[in-house]
Amino acid sequence: MLYANPLHAAIDTESLLIEHVTVLSPERDSALTDQNVLIQNGLIVSISKANVGHQFPTAIKRIDGRGRFLTPGLMDSHVHVSNTPGLLPDMPGAAQLHQAFAQQQPRSYLYFGVTQVLDTGNSVEGISEFNAQPQKPDLFRCGAAPVMDGYPNHQLPKAKRYQQRPDFIVEAAHHHPLPAAVDAKQQTPEVVVARIAQSGADCLKIFIENGFGDADHLPVYSKDSLQRLRAAATNHGLPLLAHANAYDMQLQAVDGKVDVIAHGLWNWSGIDRNIRKQAEANNQLPAAIMQHLAKVHAAGIGYQPTIQVISRMGALFEADALADPQLKKVVPKSLLEWYQTPEAQWFRDELQLDFGKTPAVEIAAVFKNASLQGAKAAKVLSDMNHPLLLASDTPSSPTYTHQPGYATYLEMQAMAEVGISARTIFQAATINNAKMLKIDSNYGTVSAGKVANLLLLKKNPLESVQAWDSIELVILHGKAILRAELMAQ
Numbered sequence: 001m002l003y004a005n006p007l008h009a010a011i012d013t014e015s016l017l018i019e020h021v022t023v024l025s026p027e028r029d030s031a032l033t034d035q036n037v038l039i040q041n042g043l044i045v046s047i048s049k050a051n052v053g054h055q056f057p058t059a060i061k062r063i064d065g066r067g068r069f070l071t072p073g074l075m076d077s078h079v080h081v082s083n084t085p086g087l088l089p090d091m092p093g094a095a096q097l098h099q100a101f102a103q104q105q106p107r108s109y110l111y112f113g114v115t116q117v118l119d120t121g122n123s124v125e126g127i128s129e130f131n132a133q134p135q136k137p138d139l140f141r142c143g144a145a146p147v148m149d150g151y152p153n154h155q156l157p158k159a160k161r162y163q164q165r166p167d168f169i170v171e172a173a174h175h176h177p178l179p180a181a182v183d184a185k186q187q188t189p190e191v192v193v194a195r196i197a198q199s200g201a202d203c204l205k206i207f208i209e210n211g212f213g214d215a216d217h218l219p220v221y222s223k224d225s226l227q228r229l230r231a232a233a234t235n236h237g238l239p240l241l242a243h244a245n246a247y248d249m250q251l252q253a254v255d256g257k258v259d260v261i262a263h264g265l266w267n268w269s270g271i272d273r274n275i276r277k278q279a280e281a282n283n284q285l286p287a288a289i290m291q292h293l294a295k296v297h298a299a300g301i302g303y304q305p306t307i308q309v310i311s312r313m314g315a316l317f318e319a320d321a322l323a324d325p326q327l328k329k330v331v332p333k334s335l336l337e338w339y340q341t342p343e344a345q346w347f348r349d350e351l352q353l354d355f356g357k358t359p360a361v362e363i364a365a366v367f368k369n370a371s372l373q374g375a376k377a378a379k380v381l382s383d384m385n386h387p388l389l390l391a392s393d394t395p396s397s398p399t400y401t402h403q404p405g406y407a408t409y410l411e412m413q414a415m416a417e418v419g420i421s422a423r424t425i426f427q428a429a430t431i432n433n434a435k436m437l438k439i440d441s442n443y444g445t446v447s448a449g450k451v452a453n454l455l456l457l458k459k460n461p462l463e464s465v466q467a468w469d470s471i472e473l474v475i476l477h478g479k480a481i482l483r484a485e486l487m488a489q
Helices: 094-111 124-131 158-164 189-198 223-235 247-255 273-281 287-299 308-317 333-338 342-353 360-383 406-417 422-429 431-436 465-469
Strands: 016-023 032-040 043-049 061-064 069-072 074-079 114-119 138-144 203-207 240-243 454-457 471-476 479-482
Touching: 074 431, 094 114, 094 124, 094 333, 094 471, 114 431, 124 138, 138 189, 189 223, 203 223, 223 240, 223 247, 247 287, 287 360, 308 342, 308 360, 308 406, 360 406, 406 422, 406 465, 422 431
Parallel strands: 016 061, 016 069, 074 114, 114 138, 138 203, 203 240
Antiparallel strands: 016 032, 032 043, 069 454, 454 471, 471 479
């Protein structure tokens, strides 16, 4: 197996007792007050009412939880740990900047309470580098099976793409003749998914993307291939996640019976432009979008809103974006300083080309408006009591305003701003993600027998999502870490 199992992570063998704490767990309707939580060998052993005759060893390590709230650690189910936001590998000084980022990245997730992550598109080197760090969230990963020469493989030079990302699907209708190095028999849905499963992947990700905006130039799966990918994923016990952020692409995802749509609905391609404009003017979602969301709900498809993906692209055009004090806590000083150089603005400059001489403030507004469309769709699903999934897509594109850990926190804030309740967000960040990935026997709640990945907070996150920025301790496999010790240097 090429990748480490998170459950084999190093644990703290010292027993830990958190006393007189209020326990918040997403499967419970109410808090458990004045509780003692015993942790041994990295697992939660017991949760019991304080002062009810339980005897604990006098030498045990104790934490006073009075006035504090104990929750499960958060899970971000859409990250890309192999990428340094905004940095291209051939840039001057890139190696040193990437090293600083790689060392801090896991700690940045932990700083904002993220104790589990799901990497949905990765490299062996990136995963290994992440897991080599001494303090890190438990990492799970999807194996990716894109269409040959489709998204995202089309971004790589043809001379490299088939070697760097070998688990692609050949679509006969698009690929004639095949390159000499490609054996079509090894690129069928059945063979590719079997290869991914054998590598130890926790899920399968596909990409339903024919081009961004209203573009339609990239090859996509045939209906037959989607059916075969669905069957192969089921055969190997892999949840099937689909990149699909446009209305017409999400229709294909629903028809393909995917388990998770791994993006929010900010792109309304496939709907008449006049209908789109009228809906925007009336601050409503088009009827077709509402019907689609009802189908998503009826099918029980997991949904990742990823609201911040687009708005953080817009943040590149905000003059004070890098003055955000939270960035200093999660971005190494050397990298944060580099972000302020002209060289670091290359992606913003590329985006600017699409807008001509439009002022930066207006460009930022365009991105925020698109982000709001996706947020409204998430609110509709939330109102249906649909189980949302907390997912930041960090880093989305080469966007340096979208940083590990902080992006997860901003995603929760964005969900709250559109009216999604604090309890729904809590569930999206914990039990819903655990159930989606079929790891809820070990993660997602504060329960005896589960992995002791926990957070001790000063404020109640069921009252306000801002409470997730009041973390005092991160408990990782039974080891308590002061939050301040996780800050970037």
